[in-house]
Every structure is written in structure tokens, then in C-alpha cells.
Amino acid sequence: MKRIFFRVIFALGLAAGLSGCIGVSYYAQSLKGHVEIMAARKNVERLVRDDATPEPLRARMRAASAIRQFASDALDLPDNQSYRAYVDIGRDYVTWAVFAAPEFSLVPKVWCFPVFGCVPYRGYFAKQSAVRTAAELERDGFDTHVSGVTAYSTLGWSSDPLLSTMFLRDKTYLAALVFHELAHQRVYINDDTAFNEAFAVAVETTGVRKWLRAAGDEAGLSRYEAGLNRSADFVALVARTKSELAKIYAGPGSAAQKRAAKSAAIDRLRTRYRRMRDRRWSGYRGYDGWFDVPINNAKLAATSVYSDQVPAFIRLFELCSGDYPRFYTAVRRLGRLDRAKRGAALEAATSCE
Numbered sequence: 554m555k556r557i558f559f560r561v562i563f564a565l566g567l568a569a570g571l572s573g574c575i576g577v578s579y580y581a582q583s584l585k586g587h588v589e590i591m592a593a594r595k596n597v598e599r600l601v602r603d604d605a606t607p608e609p610l611r612a613r614m615r616a617a618s619a620i621r622q623f624a625s626d627a628l629d630l631p632d633n634q635s636y637r638a639y640v641d642i643g644r645d646y647v648t649w650a651v652f653a654a655p656e657f658s659l660v661p662k663v664w665c666f667p668v669f670g671c672v673p674y675r676g677y678f679a680k681q682s683a684v685r686t687a688a689e690l691e692r693d694g695f696d697t698h699v700s701g702v703t704a705y706s707t708l709g710w711s712s713d714p715l716l717s718t719m720f721l722r723d724k725t726y727l728a729a730l731v732f733h734e735l736a737h738q739r740v741y742i743n744d745d746t747a748f749n750e751a752f753a754v755a756v757e758t759t760g761v762r763k764w765l766r767a768a769g770d771e772a773g774l775s776r777y778e779a780g781l782n783r784s785a786d787f788v789a790l791v792a793r794t795k796s797e798l799a800k801i802y803a804g805p806g807s808a809a810q811k812r813a814a815k816s817a818a819i820d821r822l823r824t825r826y827r828r829m830r831d832r833r834w835s836g837y838r839g840y841d842g843w844f845d846v847p848i849n850n851a852k853l854a855a856t857s858v859y860s861d862q863v864p865a866f867i868r869l870f871e872l873c874s875g876d877y878p879r880f881y882t883a884v885r886r887l888g889r890l891d892r893a894k895r896g897a898a899l900e901a902a903t904s905c906e
Contacts, residue, residue, distance in 0.1 A: 579675075586648070586678030587707070594638035594714045597621075613720050614639060620728045620764070627767065628760045629877040630735040634712035641717040646701030649683035650674040653695040654850035657802040657811055659795055661854040662695065670743030673858055676702065696849035704730045709738040725761060725777055732760035739881055742888040748895060751862035752884055756877075758863070759870055786829060787840055788860045794822040795853055819848050865899045873905035880905070 600606045600614045617636070625632040652674050653662040661673035677683040680699075687697040703718040719730050736756035742748055758781065765774040801814045826844050830837060866884075873880040883905050887895055 582678060582682060583676070587711070590640050590642065590647070590714065590716070591711060593640045593642075594712075595640070597637050597639055597715065600639060616724050617715050617720075617727060617731070620724070620731050623728075623764055623767070624732055624735050624760070627763060628732060628735075628756065629739075629881065630732065630756075631709065631738045633709065633738075635709065635735065635738065636713060636715050636731050638712065638714040639717075640714045643717070645718060645721065646680075646703060647716050647718050648676045648678055648702045648705055649680045650676050650700050650702050651683050651686050651690070652698040652700070652851040652855040653687070653690045654854045656694055656696055656850065657808070657815075659799060659802075659850050659854050659857075661851065661858070662690075665744075670745075672746045673854070676705065696851040698849065698852040698855055700855070704734055706734045706737045708741050725765070725773055728764050729757045729761050732764075733757040740884050740888065742895075745888075745892055745895065747858050747862055748888070748899075750859045751866050754859060754863045755866035755870055758867065759875070783834060783837065783839070784860075786833065788856065790822065790825055790829065791853060791856050793825075794818055795857070797821075798850070798853070822848065862896065862899060865902075869899065869902050869905070872902060876905075 597614045597618050601611055601618065606614075617639070621636045624630040624636075654660060655662075663671045663673050664675050665671040675683075675686060677686070680701075683699050687699050690697050703721065704716060705713075707713055713734065715731075719727055733753045733756065736753040737749065739756075740749075740752060761777060762774065765777060797818045798815060801811055801818065804811075806814070823844055826840065830840070869883060870880050873883055883902075887899055887902075890898055
């Protein structure tokens with residue numbers, strides 16, 4: 554499964570200023586889940602030195618430590634205590650994110666939180682809570698999508714640990730997660746998730762390339778680039794369907810007619826995917842899971858959060874000559890613009906200054 558749905562900034566509840574029963578219970582579960590994880594942390598260096606540490610875990614910790622150091626030394630990412638401790642959480646996902654969108658709109662529902670601003674998802678440490686929230690939203694007429702999350706960020710408010718969920722794949726996947734999450738600590742603009750996520754994906758992408766080249770891992774770099782190409786194909790495929798749906802929703806017709814046209818557009822998306830998978834991708838099936846479960850507006854809208862602005866950020870990085878401090882300064886400068894002007898300024902950028 555691709556990276557798009559595996560990273561969410563998890564909005565932790567800060568007790569000050571909260572009101573309402575639903576609000577209190579939501580923030581309580583957020584805080585409880587995070588505190589339990591923080592209490593279970595084990596120092597990475599001690600795990601490496603401890604003779605009682607199983608060799609497979611020791612090897613993972615050595616790799617993670619080297620990746621963490623590379624992030625600060627080569628990518629100018631924060632040199633703090635984040636990702637210098639480890640927690641085995643004993644499950645495949647650390648949180649579950651709920652996305653929602655109206656039945657005839659691709660604009661996602663947003664939730665607002667103290668400190669972190671507004672985001673187009675709501676995160677839970679218990680899957681049943683996420684599923685229950687999705688069901689409530691569906692009763693209100695929303696399309697919903699629940700996605701498992703392997704890592705989350707507190708934006709440096711606490712020392713985020715490495716999680717066992719971050720080691721479910723190879724070292725390249727781990728490096729991508731660490732670089733991405735630390736990027737959120739370097740630059741974060743309230744109330745603009747698409748900007749924040751695309752920026753972090755750009756840091757992740759350029760960082761992984763640099764890390765693989767530094768390691769002399771040409772085979773790994775080739776695999777990574779092939780994965781990026783498939784990701785771009787997938788995003789373009791989804792974008793085509795979103796364009797079709799936008800026309801359907803804005804056009805004439807009854808709710809029943811729009812519902813039928815929506816279903817037909819999603820069927821065409823699946824058909825196009827199978828054709829692309831079997832021909833262009835030579836049978837690569839890594840995205841089958843995404844297509845094998847229901848597809849709706851919430852799921853399609855969530856894709857855009859992580860992908861739409863990535864090419865523009867990578868182009869800006871190249872305009873900054875691959876210099877990370879200059880790139881971060883340029884991104885912060887864009888972040889100070891009004892949100893309505895920010896995306897256009899990013900797309901129109903012709904220099905790093």
C-alpha cells in the first residue's frame with residue numbers, strides 16, 4: 554500500500570479552553586493514548602548496547618539511529634529527542650484517521666483543534682472509536698473513509714518516539730517516515746493541511762533520494778524511483794476521476810441521477826486502474842488494497858491532501874539548489890502569505906528568494 558494514507562498529524566487534546574461533552578471525551582482519548590505511548594518509551598542507544606536486546610531489534614535500532622542522524626546532518630531537520638526512543642505498540646496501526654466529505658462534493662469536512670488549527674480528518678487511538686465516528690457521519694449524509702496510520706507527529710510538542718508500526722516494511726520506508734514527520738517540526742502552517750503535507754512529502758522524497766545516494770544503494774534508489782512513478786500514475790488516475798465527479802456534482806440532474814453517475818465514474822476508475830496495473834505496471838499489485846474496498850468522496854478527497862502540491866514544492870527545492878535551509882526559509886515565507894494567495898505563489902515561484 555502506498556504512503557498517502559499512512560501519516561497524519563494527530564491533534565492532541567490540550568485541556569485548556571475545551572467545552573462540550575463530545576469535545577472532552579475526544580480529547581481525553583487522544584491524551585490518554587499519547588501518554589501511554591510516551592510512558593512505554595525505551596532509549597534507542599540503550600537498546601543497542603543492551604545484550605538482552607534481540608539481534609533483529611538491535612539491527613533495526615542501529616538503522617533507525619543512523620537515519621535519525623542523517624536527518625539532522627544532511628537534511629537540516631530538528632536535532633532533538635524525537636525518534637531517539639522506541640515503543641512496541643503491539644498492533645499494526647498506532648491511530649486511525651476518519652475522513653469525511655458530502656455525498657456530492659469533494660471538499661473534505663474539517664475539524665479544528667487548539668494549537669494545531671484545522672485539519673481534514675479526526676484521529677483515534679482505538680479503531681472502534683474511529684468506526685463509530687464514521688458511522689455517525691454517515692447517518693448525517695457524509696461519505697466516510699477510515700484509514701490506519703503508522704506514525705503521527707506532535708510537531709515537537711513532545712519527543713515523538715519510533716513506533717513498531719514504522720518498521721513493518723524496509724529501511725527506505727522507515728527513512729521516509731522519519732524525514733516526513735521531522736519536516737512537520739521544521740515548518741507547519743496552521744489551517745493548511747494540503748500545504749503542510751505536500752511540503753513534508755517533498756522533504757521526504759528528496760531526503761530519501763539523498764540518503765540512498767549517500768549509502769551507494771543504486772538498487773534501492775531504482776526501486777524507490779519506480780515507486781514514485783507508480784505513485785504519480787495513481788495520483789493522475791484519481792485526479793481524472795475527481796474531475797469527472799466535480800462536473801457531475803456541479804451539473805443538472807436529480808440526486809438519484811447524480812448518485813448513479815457517481816457510481817459509474819468510480820467503476821471507470823477501477824477499470825482504468827486494472828488496465829494500468831496489468832499493462833503499464835506489468836502486473837504490480839501494490840495498490841489493489843486501495844481499490845478492493847469502497848471508494849467514495851472522502852477517500853478521493855484524502856488523496857489530494859497529500860499529493861496535489863508536491864510537484865510544486867519539489868520544483869521550489871530545485872530552485873533553491875537543493876539547499877535545505879534555503880528551502881525551509883522559502884517555504885516559511887510562503888506560509889506567511891494569506892492562504893488564498895499561498896498556493897498560487899508556490900505554483901508561480903521562479904526563484905528561491
